[in-house]
Amino acid sequence: MAPPGNFASLLRARRGYLGTVGPQGSPRVLPVCFTWAGDMIWTAIDGKPKKTDFPQRLRDIGGEPKVCFTVDRWDEDWSRLAWLQARGRAHALPEGAETDRARAALRDKYPQYQSTPLQGPVIRLDVEDWVGWDANTADD
Amino acid sequence: MAPPGNFASLLRARRGYLGTVGPQGSPRVLPVCFTWAGDMIWTAIDGKPKKTDFPQRLRDIGGEPKVCFTVDRWDEDWSRLAWLQARGRAHALPEGAETDRARAALRDKYPQYQSTPLQGPVIRLDVEDWVGWDANTADD
Numbered sequence: 243m244a245p246p247g248n249f250a251s252l253l254r255a256r257r258g259y260l261g262t263v264g265p266q267g268s269p270r271v272l273p274v275c276f277t278w279a280g281d282m283i284w285t286a287i288d289g290k291p292k293k294t295d296f297p298q299r300l301r302d303i304g305g306e307p308k309v310c311f312t313v314d315r316w317d318e319d320w321s322r323l324a325w326l327q328a329r330g331r332a333h334a335l336p337e338g339a340e341t342d343r344a345r346a347a348l349r350d351k352y353p354q355y356q357s358t359p360l361q362g363p364v365i366r367l368d369v370e371d372w373v374g375w376d377a378n379t380a381d382d
Numbered sequence: 383m384a385p386p387g388n389f390a391s392l393l394r395a396r397r398g399y400l401g402t403v404g405p406q407g408s409p410r411v412l413p414v415c416f417t418w419a420g421d422m423i424w425t426a427i428d429g430k431p432k433k434t435d436f437p438q439r440l441r442d443i444g445g446e447p448k449v450c451f452t453v454d455r456w457d458e459d460w461s462r463l464a465w466l467q468a469r470g471r472a473h474a475l476p477e478g479a480e481t482d483r484a485r486a487a488l489r490d491k492y493p494q495y496q497s498t499p500l501q502g503p504v505i506r507l508d509v510e511d512w513v514g515w516d517a518n519t520a521d522d
Contacts, residue, residue, distance in 0.1 A: 257456055261401040261409035269409045271401035271452035273465050290460060291517055312411035316397055320430060320494050325413050354460050377431055 243281045249326040249374035252313045253278045261310040262302035272299055277347040281369040283311055283328055284344040287362025307331040311367055324376035334363040383421045389466040389514035392453045393418045401450040402442035417487040421509040423451055423468055424484040427502025447471040451507055464516035474503040
């Protein structure tokens, strides 16, 4: 399963928006760096300053794995607007070959990771549903 | 109650990301146009093409009013990253003076609304909690 139509290009975005649900059923939306392949998206707890030692996104997906990850294209010409939602389930991966590959892909995409450590857990989102919208095809 | 510190400037963003929770407890994250004053945020169903006649965001907040609205600043210099979450409750407003004011504010912010109709419901988010993060103060 891959993103529909031309929407894969939106996944070249530099950051996406991870929606999780907290313990009291409250949604949260957090901008995150990410990498993507096929029907999986990876994001990692990195060395950017954090509010807490155990970031809320890990707490949230530990209690409710359902997430929505959104990337979009803004343009003042609204005929060019587009977004893509990846809906599915997320969990923190055990350390191993996959976390190594995910961190390597993140370092490849973000030169900032040459100086910002990638020391924390890697989260994998297994996409169950891609939902794409653009201003030209939405009324199909 | 106002956004903390210097975070109000992030609310000059052209779009924000509205996180809602769907009927099965699944989060959704949708880019939306918005306007803001004090501890309220307004966004409206407008004439951009829609997937359905009754947009999912209305369905979601009708069942679960808790939402999270996020704006952020991306920069390849990660010392300049920042985001602001507005957490609270949202509902569609009855037509009246407030919906008139909200649509006027949206038309003022977005010249695109001169040609895109603003015919649908106006949603108001009552912010109960502002959470701001930036790369320089997060470890305070």
